[in-house]
Amino acid sequence: MxxxxxxxxxxxxxxxxxxxxxxxxxxxxxxEEGTHNPTVIVEADQIGKIVSYLKDDERFQxxxxxxxxxxxxxxxSELSVIYHLYSTELKHYITLKVFTSREEAVxxxxxxxxxxxxxxxxxxxxxxGIKFDGHPDLKRIxxxxxxxxxxxxxxxxxxxxxxxxxxxxxx
Amino acid sequence: MGRLHAxxxxxxxxxxxxxxxxxxxxxxxxxxxxxxxxEPVIGYLHRSFEKHxxxxxxxxxxxxxxxxxxxxxxGSEHGYAMAVEKMLGIELxxxxxxxxVIFAELQRIASHxxxxxxxxLDVGAITPFIYCFxxxxxxxxxxxxxxxxxxxxxxxxxxxxxxxxxxGFVEKTYEFLDAFEKRVAEYNQILTGNKxxxxxxxxxxxxxxxxxxxxxVTGPSLRASxxxxxxxxxxxxxxxxxxxxDVPLGQGAMGTVGDSWDRYYMRVLEMSESAKIxxxxxxxxxxxxxxQAAIPRRIRxxxxxxxxxxxxxxxELGYYIVSDGKNVPLRLKMRSPAFSNLSVINEIGQGWMIxxxxxxxxxxxxxxxxxxR
Numbered sequence: 001m002x003x004x005x006x007x008x009x010x011x012x013x014x015x016x017x018x019x020x021x022x023x024x025x026x027x028x029x030x031x032e033e034g035t036h037n038p039t040v041i042v043e044a045d046q047i048g049k050i051v052s053y054l055k056d057d058e059r060f061q062x063x064x065x066x067x068x069x070x071x072x073x074x075x076x077s078e079l080s081v082i083y084h085l086y087s088t089e090l091k092h093y094i095t096l097k098v099f100t101s102r103e104e105a106v107x108x109x110x111x112x113x114x115x116x117x118x119x120x121x122x123x124x125x126x127x128x129g130i131k132f133d134g135h136p137d138l139k140r141i142x143x144x145x146x147x148x149x150x151x152x153x154x155x156x157x158x159x160x161x162x163x164x165x166x167x168x169x170x171x
Numbered sequence: 172m173g174r175l176h177a178x179x180x181x182x183x184x185x186x187x188x189x190x191x192x193x194x195x196x197x198x199x200x201x202x203x204x205x206x207x208x209x210e211p212v213i214g215y216l217h218r219s220f221e222k223h224x225x226x227x228x229x230x231x232x233x234x235x236x237x238x239x240x241x242x243x244x245x246g247s248e249h250g251y252a253m254a255v256e257k258m259l260g261i262e263l264x265x266x267x268x269x270x271x272v273i274f275a276e277l278q279r280i281a282s283h284x285x286x287x288x289x290x291x292l293d294v295g296a297i298t299p300f301i302y303c304f305x306x307x308x309x310x311x312x313x314x315x316x317x318x319x320x321x322x323x324x325x326x327x328x329x330x331x332x333x334x335x336x337x338x339g340f341v342e343k344t345y346e347f348l349d350a351f352e353k354r355v356a357e358y359n360q361i362l363t364g365n366k367x368x369x370x371x372x373x374x375x376x377x378x379x380x381x382x383x384x385x386x387x388v389t390g391p392s393l394r395a396s397x398x399x400x401x402x403x404x405x406x407x408x409x410x411x412x413x414x415x416x417d418v419p420l421g422q423g424a425m426g427t428v429g430d431s432w433d434r435y436y437m438r439v440l441e442m443s444e445s446a447k448i449x450x451x452x453x454x455x456x457x458x459x460x461x462x463q464a465a466i467p468r469r470i471r472x473x474x475x476x477x478x479x480x481x482x483x484x485x486x487e488l489g490y491y492i493v494s495d496g497k498n499v500p501l502r503l504k505m506r507s508p509a510f511s512n513l514s515v516i517n518e519i520g521q522g523w524m525i526x527x528x529x530x531x532x533x534x535x536x537x538x539x540x541x542x543x544r
Contacts, residue, residue: 034475036257064384067478067506069491082491084478088384088400095478116387119514127221142214142543151222152502 010059012038015094018059023050037084037095044098047083048108048134054085054094055113061087062094065114070124075155079105079128100130102153109134127152179207182525186215192289193539197516197528204524209517216543224503229255229470232503234325239505240541241322242285245278245314246483247541248327253408254479254490255329258472266460267331268410273344273452274317274326275409276445280351281310282484283391283438283445286536290435291362293533294371299362306354309347316340330466341453348450355443363439372435373426376519376531383429386518387511390486391437392535395421396429402482414451416444431534438536471498478506485509485536507541 016030019040027050029041042050054062062085071080083096100107109132111118121132122141129150132138140147148159158167185196194215200208220239224232236251237244249271256263288303311321317336318326326333362368378388383396393400401418403411419440421433472494480489486508493502512535520528 034473036475036477036479065387066480066487067489067491067504069502069504069506071493071502073493073495073501082476082478084489084491088398091405114387115385115514115518116511119510140214142217144214151219152225 010090010092012040012094015054015060016040019050019053022053026050031097035095037093039082039095039097041097041099044081044100044107045133046108047081047096047098048110048113050096051083051085051110052113060092060094061089064088065110065116065120068110068117068120068124070128070130070152072128072152072154075153078102079130079153081107081124081130083110105130106133108132109138111135126150129153184525184528186212192532192537195513195537195539195542197532199525199528201525206520206523206525206528209520209528211513211516213513213539214543216539218544220505220544221503224500226499228498229472229500230329232500233328234323236505237323237325238540239507239544240483240485240488240509240538242538243278243282243484244323245274245327246282246481247488248324249275249409250479250481250483250488251490252327252329253481254477254492255470255472257479258475258477258492258494259329259467259470261330261465261467263331263465264460264462265457266335267462267465269452269456270332270336270462271327272409272411272414273449273456274314276448276452277310277313277344279445279484280442280449281307283442284310286438286484287358287362287435287442290372290530290533290536291368294368294530296362296365296368299358302354302357302361306351309350313340313344313347316343328466329470331464332462335462341456344449344453348446348453352443352446355439355446358439363436369425369432371527371530372432372534373430375426375431375523375527376534377427378429378434378515378519380429382515382518386515388486388515389508389511390482390484391441392434392512393486394419395433395437397421402480402487406480408481411448413455414448416448419444431530434534434536469498471496476502480506483508485538485541486512505541505544507544509535509537509539510542513537513542 020027026043026046031039054060064086066086067084069082078099080099085094121135124130125138126140126142149156180201182199182201186194196212198210199206236247240247284303284307288300291299315321318324378396380396380398383393397420404418421428425432474496476493478491480487489506491504492500495501520531
């Protein structure tokens with residue numbers, strides 16, 4: 001009666017090897033150290049193609065995007081976007097990561113591949129100012145449309161007033 | 172001949188509307204009574220959880236997680252604690268694991284009771300709501316007994332529990348289970364099989380498995396579409412692999428698989444399953460064990476990142492945490508289940524009447540606190 005974990009046939013290394021063969025130098029790196037979710041780092045403008053390949057290929061069937069998160073490691077470094085994919089059929093995982101510059105943060109959108117990404121990309125745009133190329137309706141989602149700046153960037157300095165109301169400083 | 176078109180109208184439902192379960196605004200484009208497009212406008216309850224978390228030590232984040240999903244605070248705390256523990260590599264005493272499962276499952280029952288009750292309320296059945304809150308009250312009494320609080324507990328800490336349960340807790344929980352297991356039949360009598368309720372919910376807002384997966388819908392709403400995914404089962408965390416329970420799936424008993432009635436009924440069935448888990452956990456609960464033994468004094472996870480997910484009453488609750496070795500998280504993202512669950516409403520709500528949209532929204536069981544964070 002008790003459930004036993006199904007062994008998946010495909011490991012993250014194999015996915016990385018397969019992607020490298022298919023996309024060549026668009027696949028930058030494989031990261032296993034320092035993360036609990038082995039991650040493939042890819043080119044920001046290729047993410048759409050890579051994700052749709054992973055979704056459609058019989059061996060992978062990554063039909064679910066569990067999570068999409070923006071990340072800013074520090075005021076000096078590049079921004080990144082992390083994609084956590086899952087296959088509901090084969091029950092395996094892969095994590096993808098892209099880097100993009102602070103000044104011109106543009107990443108290809110995956111919203112037409114996973115509808116989940118629509119709101120998650122809007123959230124990353126809202127809080128990090130990352131533009132998603134090809135998103136059908138990219139606008140702020142959690143904050144007001146006329147909010148200034150992107151609060152989760154490490155160098156974010158809140159404005160003094162918002163519509164005449166004083167913004168209280170955190171810390 | 173072309174059909175006569177009435178002029179389309181934009182109708183704002185919310186932000187102050189009793190059936191939006193909080194402050195949600197739905198921009199409905201209507202053609203007469205038929206809704207042709209739904210645009211949810213969220214963010215009215217945004218409290219910058221993730222921004223705050225970047226300025227707080229790990230243990231100080233715990234109470235904030237409960238405030239996101241305020242109907243399932245134990246579940247949120249449990250997920251967060253497990254994510255950080257996994258980064259730290261902490262082994263927990265058996266007693267802690269069992270107590271956590273007991274609280275998480277009691278919380279699931281309490282949360283589903285609200286979902287079931289308010290769904291009835293949305294479609295015009297007021298009495299079941301009172302019944303559901305009667306039982307929820309008993310669960311909150313148990314929570315109050317253990318943690319001192321009835322809604323926001325701050326009880327599940329990283330590495331253990333705030334304190335052990337008081338004497339008499341186990342007996343009282345057994346008493347509750349005995350009473351509760353009988354009362355599920357009452358909900359079925361008064362609501363599940365109610366003709367008017369079935370008319371309002373069956374065949375309404377059918378969600379196919381493909382749509383559900385593509386939109387990232389999780390939890391009972393996903394299983395109502397017949398997709399057999401419950402993280403407690405597919406990827407057992409904590410000690411869920413030790414319990415015997417079923418994962419109910421949508422059958423389309425009153426209409427089509429994945430309709431609003433199925434989504435409602437999943438929650439009724441899951442309550443009984445959770446009660447089964449609580450009973451087994453109580454039976455196996457070790458008597459000995461210090462619940463604070465494994466609580467670390469200084470929490471500094473090694474450099475790295477994690478995405479950890481657990482099954483909250485509303486679905487997959489994920490925490491993406493990045494640590495740079497300091498005592499505050501560098502990045503903490505909560506992947507809240509209701510956020511993705513709500514985004515599907517335009518897809519499944521199109522072409523229905525305004526009153527049906529209310530039923531569909533109620534069947535998705537959203538909590539705005541965790542959508543807006």
